Amino acid sequence: MRPGHANAAEDDDSAFSLGNRAFKSGRGQGSPTTSQRSQTGVGRRGGFPDPKELFVTRCLRDLDPDHPLDHRISAAQEISREIGLYSPDEVWSIWTAAGDLVSEDAPLKARKAGFALLKAFASHPKISIERDRLYALITTPMIPSEASLQISALTDLTRHGRDLSPFEADIIVFLNSSLEKLSLAATNARERQHEEDKAKYQPSRETSSADNSRSIPARSKDLLGEVRSLRDTFYLVGDIITHNPKAFHDAQLEILVERVTSIAKRTTSKKDLHGVIKVLRAITTQTRIPESALLPCIHVLCTIYGIPNISFEEELWDALRNLLQAPDQQISIEVLLQILASPFTDSETSQLTPMIRGALFTVGRIAEDEGLVHLLISKLEQLVAGLCSVHMTQAHLELDLLLTVNKLLFIDDIVRSLAPWEGWGNLVDNLDAIESARLARSTNSHQDQDGQAADRSSPFRKIVLSREGGNRKLSDNSLAGLRRMAERIVFCAPSYWSSFGQKYMILVTRILVNIAFYVPLVWEDAAQLMWDQGLLNFDEDLTHHLLMLFDEVLVDPTKPEGPRCCVLKLCSLLFKKLRLDIKGKAIFEHYIGDVFQKLAREEDLPTSIVDCVAELAALCGPDIGNDLFLGFLAVIERGSELQPTDLVTSGQISEQAVDCLIKTFLRCLPESAVKTCHIYKVLLSVSAPKNPTNVRLKVMKLFTRLRCTSREAIELISLPDTQGLAATLCRTEATAFPIGSEQVPSARSSMHEHFQPVRQSRSSAVDVTKAVRSRSATRSSNLREEYLRPTPPLWMYDGPIRGLPEDPRKGPSQVVHSSSPSQTHPVVLDISSWLDVMIHVLDQGGDWELYSYILVHLPSQLSNRSLCARHVRQLQTLHNLLLDQLEKSSFQRPPQYSGMKKGDVALCLYHILIVLMAYHEHFGRRELDNAVRTFLAGINKWDRVGKCCIHALALCCHEIPSVIDRYIFAIIQKMSQKITQSDLAVDILEFLCGLARLPDACSTATTKIPEGHYSAGGDEGTFYKKVFGICISYILSTREQRQRSADDAQSGASVSLARQSGTSGIRAHADLHGDLPEYVYTLAYHVIIFWFLSIDLSQRAQHVGWLAKELAWKDNFGKETLEEQSQVILDMMHRTAYSNLGETEPAQPFVNPIEKPITKTWLMGMSIVTFEFLPSQNLGQYTKRQASGTTHALYHHNTAKLPEHHVQDQNNAAGLFATEQVDVYPNHMFLQLSSTIAPVPIPLQPVVLPDDDFTKRALSIFDRTDTVDGHKVGVIYVGEGQYNESQILANTSGSEAYDAFLAGLGTPVKLQGAKFNTQGLDRVSNTDGTHTFAWRDRVTEIVFHVATMMPTDLANDPHCDDKKRHIGNDRVKIIYNNSGQELDFEVIKSVFNDVDIVVCPEAHQHDGRQSKRRKAQDAQKATPTATDLFGYYRVQTLCSSNFPQLSLAASPKIVSATALAAYVRQIALSASVCAQVWSEMQGQGKYVSTWLARLQQINRLREKYGNTQTSANVSYPMPTNARMYVDGNEWTGKVAMGGLAEENQMLMGLDFTRWT
DSSP states (O other), rough: OOOHHHHHHHHHSOOOOHHHHHHHHHOOTSSOOOHHHHHHHOOOGGSSSSSHHHHHHHHHHHHHTSSSSHHHHHHHHHHHHTTSSSSSHHHHHHHHGGGGSSSSTOOHHHHHHHHHHHHHHOOOOOOOOGGGHHHHHSSOOOOOOGHHHHHHHHHHHTTTTTTTTTTTHHHHHHHHHHHHHHHHHHHHHHHHEEEHHHTTTOOOOTHHHHHHHHHHOOOOOOOHHHHHHHHHHHHHHHHHHHHOOGGSOOOHHHHHHHHOOOHHHOOOHHHHHHHHHHHHHHHHSSSSHHHHHHHHHHHHHHHHHTTOSSEEEEEEEHHHHHHSSSSTTHHHHHHHHHHHSSTTSSHHHHHHHHHHHHHHHHHHHHOOOOOTTHHHHTTHHHHHHHHHHHHOOGGHHHHHHHHHHHHTTTTTTHHHHTTTTTTHHHHHHHHTTTTTHHHHHHHHBOOOOTSSSSOOOOOGGOOOOOHHHHOOOOOOOHHHHHHHHHHHHHHHHHHTGGGGHHHHHHHHHHHHHHHHSSSGGGGGHHHHHHHEEEEEESSSSHHHHHHHHIIIIITTTTSSHHHHHHHHHHHHHHHHHHTTTTHHHHHHHEEEEEEEEHHHOOOOOOHHHHHHHHHHHHHHGGOOHHHHHHHHHHHHHHHHHHOOOOOOOOOOOOHHHHHHHHHHHOOOOOOHHHHHOOOOHHHHHTTTTTOHHHHHHHHHHTTTTTTEOTTTTTEEHHHSSOOOHHHHHOOSSOOOOOOOSSSSOSSSOOOOOOOOOOOTTSSSSOOOOHHHHHHHHHHHHHHHHHHHOSOSSSSSSSSSSSSSSSSSOOOOOOOBBBOOOOOOOOOOOOHHHHHHHHHHHHHHHHHHHHHHHHHHHHHHHHHHHHHHTOOOOHHHHHHHHHHHHHHHTTOOOOOGGGGGHHHHHHHHHHHHHHHHHHGGGGOHHHHHHHHHHHHHHHHHSSTTHHHHHHHHHHHHHHHOHHHHHHHTHHHHHHHHHHTTTGGGGHHHHHHHHHHHHHHSHHHHHHSSSOTTTOTTOHHHHHHHHHHHHHHHHHHHHHHHHHHHHHHHHHHOOOOOOOOOOSSSOOOOOOOOHOHHHHHHHHHHHHHHHHHHHHHHHHHOOOHHHHHHHHOOOOTTTEEOOOOHHHHHHHHHHHHTTTOOOOOOOGGGGGGGGGOOOOOEEEEETTEEEEEEEEGTTEEEEEEEEEEEEEEEEEEEEEOOOOOOOOOOHHHHHHGGGOOOSSSOOOOHHHHHOOOOOOOOOGGGGEOOOOHHHHHHHHHHHHHHHHHSSEEEEEEEEOOOTSSSHHHTTOOOOOHHHHHHHHHOOOOOEEEETSSSSOOOOOOSOOOOOOOOEEESSSSSSEEEGGGSSSOOTTOOOTOOOOHHHTTTTOOOEEEEEEEOOOOOOGGGGTTTOOOEEEEEEEEOOOSOOHHHHHHHHHHHHSSSHHHHHHHHEEEEEOTTTSOOOTTTHHHHHHHHEHHHHHHHHHHHHHHHHHHHHHHHHHOOOOOHHHHHHHHHHHHHHHHHHSTTTSOOOOOSSSOOOOOEEEEETEEEEEEEEEEEEEOOHHHHOOOGGGOO
16 A cells, blocks of 8 residues: 555554554444443343353454455454453454454555554553563564554553563664664655655646745645654653663663664654654663763754754753763763864764754753853853854854853853953954954945045944844744843843943943844844943044944834934934034034935834934034034924925924924024024924824914014013913913813813913912803803813913923024014014914814914914014904904804803904004004904903903003094993993993093093094083993992991891902902992092093083082982082082182292281181281282182282372271281181171081181191192012012112103102102102102192112112112002013012002013114104104003902003003002002001092081081081071071082082082
């Protein structure tokens, strides 16, 4: 039968056994089972035939040679399965009949059945006495392909080598001879099989090679019969040696070793080698290999060990380990090392390589074995020599040698022994010295500065793998081993091996580099270790190390990203060391430039590489040449697919790269113009819409910080002052919505930003609490929970990150400017393109994070007028866009998850529009009219916007008064409609206060209305009535609130005004009107006064009656009354309705007169009247003291000359001899001016005041009480770079712009001998300076405590306490900040710090003036204005944490120099009044103006003298049960205000214009 047929039916993995196969096939029909026999119920004695005998008889009959072969085979198989049923005699009887089945000419199937019987016989428990006979039958000569049948039977017969009696000697000989035969037979069978397969599957000529590769099937897993026979023989021999080690004597053992080693050398089958290993392992384990066979045995074992991918490596190592532990271990280690040092020349070339490789592996395993490592240490010199020999002669074994050397490094004992030995270094030198091809290729690509190719060689750069080594694919185990070794080197290098010295560390580093050539990931650690050991220092001997990293790692696209990034990071470290090395830096730039050219050409450049290049650019950018810098950008643009000139189609870029680009921009800006402009263009491209939101936002965070100085130099601020608007959109820590669990999912992923802690010392620009308060008033309490975001927003104002990767350098750039290119400023930033980007975001909308960021930060940037003023087209576009969006409500609606309303967006847009008013000269009349109309419409169109719009209109009153004048009637009309909105009360009243003092803004209202004026259908009378009506409404509202409070107090309710917490930076009150009723009340009366005085004198009297009527009110008892403050207003109108005369003063003769005048004083109504007369001069003086002022007038009788015929008066004649003659007494003067002979009711009769001390003191106090409200405001100048109190107060002068500002605030006045209230400044000895600035009108006076005008004596007063004595007590301060930086609110520490009005140039001015360029332009003007000279300013009111933020400049305003002083003065006035009211409220008191104080003094005199017997019984204030006076039946009245009023006709009596 053909071997192929037999092979198809054989098993591959298990030892073949015919008997086993038969047993597995199942029982035959004739074989009786135990159960069958038990079911018969009877045996032989019962008369039934014995089933066993029947079975035996049938089987013997079927085994008869005359029966068909199939029957015989079946019978043999059945007997094999039930062999235990038969006795030994029966067994031999069976074999007599079946013996011919195993003959040589029998078919294979029959031979298998026959040997199955023999195998069953061998396992028979009672046949042991005839084992020799059975052995003889089994060992009958057979063909090799079927020898496995014999071996299987022998295996069972010997019980797997355990029992060899009585044929021990014979079986050893048999197996020794069989090994050689079967080895040759297996070799031949494999060759035949290969030829058959080759012929069977030979491809036709038409079949392609690709088809051929698919047509040849894989080799069958079934083993050839000869191969299986050899395998089973090896296994049996191994089992015999394991269980009977003494069965082989020395000669036989030597023969056996010679046989198996020759088989191993000859075979190409790993299965054969596995069998050899089993035999040798058994020998080395149970006995010892003869010394003569030791050398070939070790050679074979090493050769097998060197074959890749063997599955029996551990069995092989056991054999080798046994040899190395045997008594002949020294011989074994010598043989092993000899293989490395000088392999035998008689070895075949094909076996030499695996033998050496196996020897290397063996050395590595010995090094890892604690019990064997001493063998290597004892042969250290021989070991190193052998390793060097291998490297020199077997270059293709470089990897294997490297693995071995690395394993040696794991052993501390070896390291300690090798470290001081020079031979160890020689070994590593040899490791690096195969060829120089790699070096030649690298150095040719890098030229020296002189153009010569470098000829110095680096050991690392010479490593070149042979074809076998380079193309050989490493197994996973080998790669894992190399990685572990590399990790070991990296781990031990700094902590352990460094103790052996620098030389050894360099050696270890070089080994790690060798590993990296096989495992690219190791390059990262190798490069880092090279750096740590100084092998990348930039000198002539080590330059090539860096070039190797460039060529082998950095510019090789096949290398992993990690090592390439590591090389770039090492370049960053190297550059830091080369900053001061001019030559080295130049060489480095040359090399790195070549690298970047290659990287820029690389396709699919990884993002991580781009990020690292960007980091390197950020480090090197400011210090490298422009060409190299452009190379950096080329790599970044290539990796990011950016086109700097295309803002629409740019690609994407990583956040890390953008951060590095921003760092580069920050570092290049101060001194590198070209680089800054290039990086600016790249970043501008990043802000294009196609890029991700997060990277665009990073760029916006940078560009919104761009500012420009007055000299047009670009600078960056660290944090824009945008906290107020950020709070509006809940982007501050105090106002942010908490992140909850039940959220509306966001359409994108989000992350945190960089943040800045909020300053707690002052209120924000737009009060944080107001944002929260107003929002809560109009939204449900559950809104936050309903629309919360699932993740934090991308940006916040305050937080752990400031918004930039690093803080910008302080100060402006020296080379980059914002103006048009010129000789002075050759390099400028294209700010217009950035403005276009922001305008595009506002116009098109988009991602809420970007849109909200621009909303918050654009106003702050536009505040820097010097930066944006030249970009007229963008300003006009933005202005028109905002007007259109606000008019049509077409701007973007915030997403629901943000919790914002559309009105919040409108508020931000209005803030942008307010800032644009600083550019009003670029807008036409129509645009400005539209802006005012937009502000006007916003007062009631959007929630929370009204306050902002009123502030905007107040600013417009100063900047564009002519436009406001055209809309003044509409503005008043609109505000009269908003009087019910209490949160606008303060803003409306402050606006009206300021407007009354700006005649240019309300000239139309105080003169005749021109035709076609936008008057909303009003006239002059209607206009003033609306103004006064607004005030009356707020007075009534406050009065009602007071009444409710009084009622609540009477009912026991606890009523308290909402106070602002001194510890919280956030207010927690409902509305300003509710919190500050006294301030609203005071402002309302102020507005009435200011506007009444603004009326043309000829028209004032027309409004007295209406005002008197509205000011009077009925109390709870229905009686008409007039409050004290209303009486003050009435008194003011009484003095000014027909006169514009100012203050009067006593006539000079009555000031310190030589003679004492005759004086008499009366209380007449609500005034104090004094008449004085100088008899010698026949001159009298009339003095009328009222609440609103004092009037002095001279009284002189023009006495005619007596006629000649006039008889001399007897009284005069009698007085000829008198010492003193008085012709006129004050009483006469009083009667002449105030009385007739008509009867005067007692209540109306004047009250004569006694000439006593009380009256004199009262009059003295009254005269010292000012007739105007006095205010004190501190003025502080902060110079360049100043930040602490002592520096600031020590200033004795300021800039030219500061001086101009002071001149606008007021008038310089002399302090010494001053007749006005200097608010604490010394008027005697000039201790507080010789002059100060003051401002006064008919109602108000401000004295400015100017720190720079006060004496400075740093020697005796280093902290300027004398100045702080005044400045520190001022509740309101104006701080002119020219320091170029933000100031802390508490820069001047004081308990009275309530309000700081910070004035700073919109562009930092080093000398207080504008740039030379702008001054040259202004010089062309005939009369340049203050704005032409000093530009624009940023004004903002900062309040302490316990003071309400009420100012019109609560958010920053940009004001021209022309309007600055008036604007700031008005804010200071309002703030001072508010501070006084607030201070009184904090003390539970009531604010009293000077006029009211004078009125109260008059009332106190009336209370003291009104009820005496010498005057009419009149009391004031009038009691509820006042006496009624009746004159006949025509008239009844009551005492009121020092006079009589008809019942229910009080108003008729108040209107003095009725009879004047």
